[in-house]
Amino acid sequence: MASFDEKIPDVPQPSTASTKESVKSPVIPDTFPKDEINTIPPDPEPANRAENSLPPIPVPLLKRRGLLAQATLIPEVENARAYSRPIKWILTWILSISTLIAPIGTSIFYPALHQVETDLHTTDTITNLSLAFYLLAMAIFPFWWANWAAAFGRRNVYLLSFSLGVVFAVLAAISKSIGMLIAMRLLSGGCSASVQAVGVATMTDLWEPHERGRAMGIFFLGPQLGPFLAPIIGGALADRWGWRSTMWFMVIIAAAMLMVLLLGLPETSSRQEKSWWRQTQDRLGDRNSISKFLIAARILILDPFASLYVLRYPVMLLPMLYLGIFTVFFYVLNISMEQTFAAPPYNFSTLIIGLCYIPSSLGYIVGSLIGGRWMDYVMLRSARKANRFDENGKPIVFPEDRVQENAILGGLIPVASLIWYGWSIQYKVFWLVPLIANFFTGFGIVVIVSMNITMLTEFLPGDVRPLSCSVLARNGLGCVGTVIGAPMLNSTLQNGWTFTIWAVVALACLPIIFILGVFGPRWRQSMPNQRPNT
Template identity: 35%
Template sequence: MAASKKPKSEEQVNNNNKVDHDHDDDDEDDVLGDNELSYIESIALPVISLEPATSEILDVIEGQREQISNAGDEELQLGGDNSNSDSDGQNGKQIEKPSHPKRRKPIGFLHYCCFIKELESPYEYSKGVKMWMLFVYAFAGMVPAMGSAVFYPSVHDIARDFHSNLGVINLSVGLYMLSLGIFPLWWSYLAELKGRRITYLISYSLFFLFNIGCARASSVGMLLVFRVLTGGAASSSQSVGAGALGDIYIPSQRGRANAYFYLGPLCGPLFAPVMAGALTERWGWRSTQYFLMIVSFASFLSILFGLPETLKKKPIPEDVIQSRKRRKEKNLIKYYAYLFFEYVISPFMALSLLKHPAFLFAISYSSFGYGCLYLMNTSIPQLFEAAPYNFSEIIIGLLYLPNGIGYITGSLVSGRWSDHIIKKSLKQNNGVLLPEARLGFNMICAGILVSSGLILFGWSAGKKVFWLVPLIGTFMFGFASLMIFTTTLTFLVDSMPNRRSAAVSVNTFVRCIVAGIASFIAFPLINALGAGWLYTILTGISLVFLVLQVYVKKKGPEWRAKMTMETG
């Protein structure tokens, strides 16, 4: 290791994105000045982790770790409770933590309504408070998932009500999923710019209102429009929630936290079909939309009164403030063009992460699994309402239970397993965080189980075998897919410590696009290929993606080192 090589600090790397303040006055005529573009990129684009952990740059890492240690970096030093001393879980040192966490001046939207006070360091919240906040995040994440699943048992009832066919009604499910994927790009940008709390409160207020439109829809077109709006409104939950977890949990605790968080989005399809089946049989499909209104209002109240702001806001540079002021005074049209770029176009900058192989391959596997999940959910009514099963709507709803039970048991295993792996890696690498360590034997086991569950469900349901056999396949798929989802999510959060919400929003964008497409094509593919051959093809694709994860684990540190150099 060359002793003469000077380490580059994170501050130096970030400063490379800035420009000289001595710019010409003519630059004010541009729609975006370089200083403003740099500021927008700092919000919209995740900063790549500066811990690439390859042998060529270990000296850089050592320099960073020394600087971080001297600065009292919270993520390396603070644990998850308020005890006076504890091990930091990464470098094995005993640290002293304040017995009374320091409060900060509240910055959250409607902060006076929240019973939990804001802290300078969200890592210092007690274990009980963190568990409550985790529950609020997970419950909020369950609401949009329920919004898609409530339609499964009631598609025939909706088709009869509007004198339409199943293909058109399934279009509402697909459009809902597409909006769930696209809109998080803006929600995550708002969360990084204005805060987590205000983003949640706005989105769930809109979700409540748009569900009134769904419940009162008088035509298929009106239903489709409001389904798109409800999906977009509720889509903040997963990207913002997963990013907020990174605000309060250190890396060695995030695996378990993300596993519990994912129970919300994945258990929505467990509870919603059961409730929807019973509600549809008793009061019709519109009652399911009123049910969503009740659930979303409960989530809104839990956020309003029980979720403090955890974001550490970056102050807007003075030169950006002055540049905006001069532009507004000089040319109002260009000023509004700048605002349009900042709030409408710039969130798409986060999609540039997909050019990096490590993120592309990891997100692709998670997205494919999510697409299989929605294809399976869409297939269940088609396969089990026909002879010889002839199940009623409420029984169809109950068929989703094994999948959900698989999610619950998977969460108990995957988070602990992932955290165990990362703690072992930290010890082996002198406290350096290697996100790729999570992509180990646990992912191989999960990939094999997912493939086995897919092929078991496809052939047994397609050949009309006794109903319990395909449900075993759904349980296996649910158990293993949660391991894949949570491991991938934690990998992304660990790799993007400074822009977690934006990183997760890209993951949500891709997987919901895939899920929406899967909802569109489920019926025609089953009719054309049969369930057995369709799920055989999906099994083969799943195994290909599994091999790619092994490649990510091998090449990931090198790829992250390259990303670090590209960003500064």
């Protein structure tokens, strides 16, 4: 039997018609809205597939794309998938580390919430808004970042967003009122979302589909290390120097990540794509200057929200709904830990509360390392079981092949562990008991999240819209979780019934997995801009 560590052969990419015809001319139904067709980027994959076996061809120094592109230690190449595997892993780890900024910005604040309430003379509900608006910005800004990355390049978006993030983190650290803090946190959250929105596209630039599951597992390791490290760091800093020290730490880490991106990450998008400016010029035509300015502004500011069109397709909507539900109870769980362990009989200090987040974060890390390989394994196994091979004997894979027993177990484990946590902490059981439950919750969450996001990118390869909408689903509903968490926990529901309710909701969403398995192939084939899984 195949194992997770089995060497996976090069996998040809399937199409719903003959491969050559579907690659050259994607089929777009007449019913597909004209405005939405304009948002679809050209398919760079035929060139990529032809060149993947060739050695990397460095781009001349003065022709490299992006801000300060000549400063990168890793040169830009004609086709990013031609990079050697060590270089690909270096770039993957750079992206993974860069994603730390968003979850650290959220989680570092949890142990210091009570200090903010006292220092800025506010309530716990208002203080939680600084978290909620941070997540709200992380939900909305990716629509702009993803489209601006397609227009101006991935590297430009990374450098611009992190530069602004440093500025807003400084302003948050010197805030004199809760209103200023919430506003600066909102802007900081928006800047931190760039890697979440654009990073998956860079991963697609670098990795073939049959390798992507493992690579995505490493990519998602960064977002999971954030909740692991941030509460510990935040608890230690707040306990020693107060809550403002957590914001100054954000300044330092954002500046450090900015330097890593500046020196280590070249532009990876396809050089064969028609430039955004040329596409825009075609749309503007011979209009006067004012009309051109207004239309260009609309294209940059309003048109990105046309990404929401993809939510009308079941293979997009259902996985995003599942992602969102898991994100809601993730944030309710974090708020519960901060409130409950600070109260009797536990009475933990700020530092110790930070340490209490370690088990759930270990679950995230284990889930990231195992879940990626698990995805690749079940995908390859499904192709072999269905006897899908090309003329060279290589297996042919589809996105829905990733949804197997990994999805079922990833969905069921948090159902049990949420009930375990809720009632054990309701009855003030020894602190280790609920924390062990959180390990399993973290494991299940990351298996589901990484599987769904990887699959979403493959239903519409090369299209930025699923990435934007997936971030909206996670962070938008995460914002809901931070708003409703404290009221639910402080009501008669308390911990026991609050997490029982969320366990039932998670269980009710489990049929989504079976629905995707049954109807996924049909829905995928009926989607517009149907391309090979590349």
